[in-house]
Amino acid sequence: MHIAIIGAGISGLLSALELTEQGCSVAIFDQQSAGKAASWAGGGILSPMYPWRYPQAVNDLAKHGKSLYQAWNAKLKPISAIDFEIHETGMLIFDEDDFEIGLNYAAKYQEPMQRCEYLQHEQLEQINPRVSEQLKQAIYFPQIANVRNPRLLKSIIAYLKQHPNVQFFENTWIDHFQIQAHKIQSVRTPCGQSFEADQFVIATGAWSEHWSNQLHLSIPVEPVQGQMLLFKTPENWLPTMCMNEVMYLIPRADGHIVCGSSMNHLGFDKRPSTQTQQNIYKASLAMVPELSDFPVVKQWAGLRPSSPTGIPYIGKMPNLENLWANFGHYRNGLCMGPASAQLLRQLMLQQPLIVEPAAYDPVRLMQTGHANGGINPSSIP
Numbered sequence: 001m002h003i004a005i006i007g008a009g010i011s012g013l014l015s016a017l018e019l020t021e022q023g024c025s026v027a028i029f030d031q032q033s034a035g036k037a038a039s040w041a042g043g044g045i046l047s048p049m050y051p052w053r054y055p056q057a058v059n060d061l062a063k064h065g066k067s068l069y070q071a072w073n074a075k076l077k078p079i080s081a082i083d084f085e086i087h088e089t090g091m092l093i094f095d096e097d098d099f100e101i102g103l104n105y106a107a108k109y110q111e112p113m114q115r116c117e118y119l120q121h122e123q124l125e126q127i128n129p130r131v132s133e134q135l136k137q138a139i140y141f142p143q144i145a146n147v148r149n150p151r152l153l154k155s156i157i158a159y160l161k162q163h164p165n166v167q168f169f170e171n172t173w174i175d176h177f178q179i180q181a182h183k184i185q186s187v188r189t190p191c192g193q194s195f196e197a198d199q200f201v202i203a204t205g206a207w208s209e210h211w212s213n214q215l216h217l218s219i220p221v222e223p224v225q226g227q228m229l230l231f232k233t234p235e236n237w238l239p240t241m242c243m244n245e246v247m248y249l250i251p252r253a254d255g256h257i258v259c260g261s262s263m264n265h266l267g268f269d270k271r272p273s274t275q276t277q278q279n280i281y282k283a284s285l286a287m288v289p290e291l292s293d294f295p296v297v298k299q300w301a302g303l304r305p306s307s308p309t310g311i312p313y314i315g316k317m318p319n320l321e322n323l324w325a326n327f328g329h330y331r332n333g334l335c336m337g338p339a340s341a342q343l344l345r346q347l348m349l350q351q352p353l354i355v356e357p358a359a360y361d362p363v364r365l366m367q368t369g370h371a372n373g374g375i376n377p378s379s380i381p
């Protein structure tokens with residue numbers, strides 16, 4: 001089976017990996033270089049930030065992130081020569097209003113990744129002596145890890161590029177589908193190039209609304225800008241990830257600390273702003289004051305593919321025999337990525353499924369507008 005995948009972010013690249021491992025041949029298209037959009041810009045926390053604020057469907061995919069990435073890292077590393085560092089630092093959350101609900105959530109779901117303990121001041125100092133004196137208590141999730149997402153993307157791309165069944169078409173904007181009798185024949189570029197395939201996958205992240213027009217659908221995905229700062233400290237300087245008031249610090253093993261983020265509806269503008277940079281800087285120092293001793297070495301912004309409830313669209317698209325979706329992962333596309341791609345592959349190849357698929361069904365999600373399982377979308381952090 002030959003499959004065309006539009007979009008070479010984490011959703012498209014992992015879909016390509018899953019499908020090539022099953023013997024399919026794959027062509028991957030991206031308007032720019034592969035792996036340079038939201039999936040590059042993100043932080044790589046392998047859990048939703050406050051899991052209890054999300055629909056269960058998000059957590060059901062995210063809980064597989066760490067173990068599936070560990071397996072992919074072991075498989076890809078010998079060929080790509082890149083370790084994408086699944087860094088098991090654990091996570092501290094300082095928002096006192098979330099303590100009780102977080103502890104109850106952990107007790108209810110008994111998910112190893114969400115195992116959680118309450119820390120008083122002395123325990124907190126032992127686990128992370130860099131934390132501000134002003135923060136006297138926390139809840140601690142020892143199993144939450146982060147992945148070095150730019151390296152993750154590089155590793156997958158390197159692996160796929162040497163694979164005999166994979167072709168990359170970078171700097172190639174796919175504008176529309178050529179459709180006959182409810183079946184897509186080919187994808188087309190604006191200058192008239194066309195590429196045929198048996199099956200087609202939309203993995204176009206924040207750009208996915210583009211397809212609404214041609215497919216006569218309402219695809220409610222839009223870009224939401226998130227900005228980041230990068231500090232450089234000595235190796236292993238900050239022992240845990242930290243989170244407070246939806247701002248976070250993510251330590252990498254070599255001493256880089258990724259700090260974010262913001263939420264701004266600015267269309268496709270991804271220029272960082274000075275005001276947002278200052279807000280992130282201030283929030284970072286409020287958690288770890290000694291960060292002021294170290295340089296900010298980089299800042300950037302990326303475009304999250306927002307969907308009304310944060311539940312991604314995964315499965316067959318309406319009205320067409322051979323069009324599939326894997327988009328709309330909003331704030332959690334890196335942690336949901338591996339299980340999302342696995343679910344897509346299992347649906348396409350009619351294999352046993354990693355999760356119950358109904359919650360992600362594009363037909364259902366588009367009919368209900370936001371099938372949100374009782375979650376108020378405005379509560380998504």
Ligand SMILES: Cc1cc2nc3c(=O)[nH]c(=O)nc-3n(C[C@H](O)[C@H](O)[C@H](O)COP(=O)(O)OP(=O)(O)OC[C@H]3O[C@@H](n4cnc5c(N)ncnc54)[C@H](O)[C@@H]3O)c2cc1C
Nearest residue numbers: 007009010011031039042043044045174205226333334335
């Ligand atoms: C600041 C920030 C922090 C984040 N932190 C985390 C985190 O800690 N953990 C987590 O799990 N998630 C995080 N996320 C969210 C995560 O990054 C996204 O959900 C995820 O990367 C989405 O992946 P994607 O492949 O769907 O989209 P993208 O990575 O944006 O890829 C889509 C690709 O499709 C291409 N494309 C679009 N339309 C076309 C077309 N018509 N033709 C050709 N190519 C096309 C684009 O060029 C792009 O390369 C964060 C995001 C941001 C911005």
